[in-house]
Amino acid sequence: MKKTLILAGLVGITFWMSCSGGNEPKQEVKADDGKADQELLAQAQGLFQALPTSAENPENPISEEKVKLGHYLYFDTRLSKTGNNSCNSCHNLATYGVDNEPxxxxDNGGRGGRNSPTTLNAALHLAQFWDGRAKDVEEQAGGPVLNPVEMALPSKKVCVDRLKAVKEYQNMFAAAFPNDKDPVTYDNMTKAIGAFERKLITPSRFDSYLKGDLTALNTEEKEGLKSFINAGCTACHSGALLGGDKFMKFGLVNDYHPLTGSSDKDHGKMDLTK
Ligand code: HEC
Ligand code: HEC
Known part of the structure; x- marks a missing residue:
């Protein structure tokens, strides 16, 4: 009963409002919304770009055969000493390219000092690793296999010998690198994994929005986008990746560690460059 009364009251007020003004208030609001919508899109297009479909590298052109080989290698535990780890163990593609561990x-059960970032869209980053010490995904892919904590193979030769012992790999490397006399090499392994990672690109509704589809985001999401921009998140999270395109001091306004209570001090790039 009470509900009906309130509803009736609201209808009455709305009716009164729409009659009291000369022109149609409903349409005016809509026209305003449309304009604000367009303005937000224009602002967003100035700060972000839509993702490309792949991350091209002229030095390592993508081919179907290379990507297929890279896909196999990414999931192969033979690239680790005791066979406990593949790339996918720490960059699990079923869980957005991460392992959800701090x-x-x-490979030997010990833990490294840093969190595993996702491999999704990583190929588009300015550089690889938190401190940017590898220039691209090809250079990066050579690291973990020989890293004593991560995959722990003792040498490049041990790795290549293991790959050569697999008949299927001999065929796949030959197909991926048709101009090479001896295609099963450590370098080609990193190129194949790199080519695979260059296809791990994840366009979303936000990318459709940036390409001009105003309906790709709902009203709540557009409000969130506005807050994100107005709060200044875009100082670090911008571009096609919403980040990964610059190095920034962590703890821009205040010191990070007292605020978070974190005792783990990682100096990142400073350790490399001093
Ligand atoms: C034992 C876990 C582990 C394994 C196995 C592993 N990674 Fe990683 N990966 C990490 C960690 C931790 C980092 C960050 C290390 C750093 O920044 O110093 C990382 C960083 C990366 C990055 C950089 C991403 C970015 O945003 O900067 C890429 C790409 C990557 N790994 C790919 C691979 C590939 C390819 C393999 C297999 C050849 C592999 N990883 C094997 C843990 C692992
Ligand atoms: C001074 C630069 C800076 C600003 C400003 C900033 N961030 Fe970040 N943000 C980072 C860095 C660096 C990381 C990655 C470090 C980490 O995950 O520990 C990060 C990580 C994130 C992540 C996790 C992403 C992932 O893949 O796990 C989210 C979500 C995020 N930021 C949201 C925001 C929001 C929302 C704002 C604005 C209120 C904001 N950030 C402002 C630098 C910044």
Whole structure:
């Protein structure tokens, strides 16, 4: 009963409002919304870009055969000493390219000092690793296999010998690198994994929005986008990746560690460059 009365009251007020003004208030609001919508899109297009479909590297052109080989290698535990780890162990593609652990479990069970970032869209980053010490995904892919904590193979030769012992790999490397006399090499392994990672690109509704589809985001999401921009998140999270395109001091306004209570001090790039 009470509900009906309130509803009736609201209808009455609305009716009164729409009659009291000369022109149609409903349409005016809609026209305003449309304009604000367009303005937000224009602002967003100035700060972000839509993702490309792949991350091209002229030095390592993508081919179907290379990507297929890279896909196999990414999931192959033979690239680790005791066979506990593949790339996918720490960058699980079923869980958005991460392992959801604070730090990852290495091949021998020990843990490294840093969190595993996702491999999704990573190929588009300015550089690889938290401190940017590898220039691209090809260079990066050579690291974990020989890293004593991560995959712990003792040498490149041991790795290549293992790959050569697999008949299927001999065929796949030959198909992926048709101009090479001896295609099963450590370098080609990193190129194949790199080519695979260059296809791990995840366009979303936000990318459709940036390409001009105003209906790709709902009203709540557009409000969130506005807050994100107005709060200044875009100082670090912008571009096609919403980040990964610059190095920034962590703890821009205040010191990070007292505020978070974190005792784990990682100096990142400073350790490399001093
Ligand atoms: C034991 C866990 C582990 C394994 C196995 C592993 N990684 Fe990682 N990966 C990490 C961690 C931890 C980092 C960050 C390390 C750092 O920044 O110093 C990382 C960083 C990366 C990055 C950089 C991403 C970015 O945003 O900067 C890429 C790409 C990557 N790994 C790919 C691979 C590939 C390819 C393999 C297999 C050849 C592999 N990883 C094997 C843990 C692992
Ligand atoms: C001074 C630079 C800076 C600003 C400003 C900033 N961030 Fe970040 N943000 C980072 C860095 C660096 C990381 C990655 C470090 C980490 O995950 O520990 C990160 C990580 C994130 C992540 C996790 C992403 C992932 O893949 O796990 C989210 C979500 C995020 N930021 C949201 C925001 C929001 C929302 C704002 C604005 C209120 C904001 N950030 C402002 C630098 C910044």
């Amino acid at each position: 730090t990852s479990k290495g």
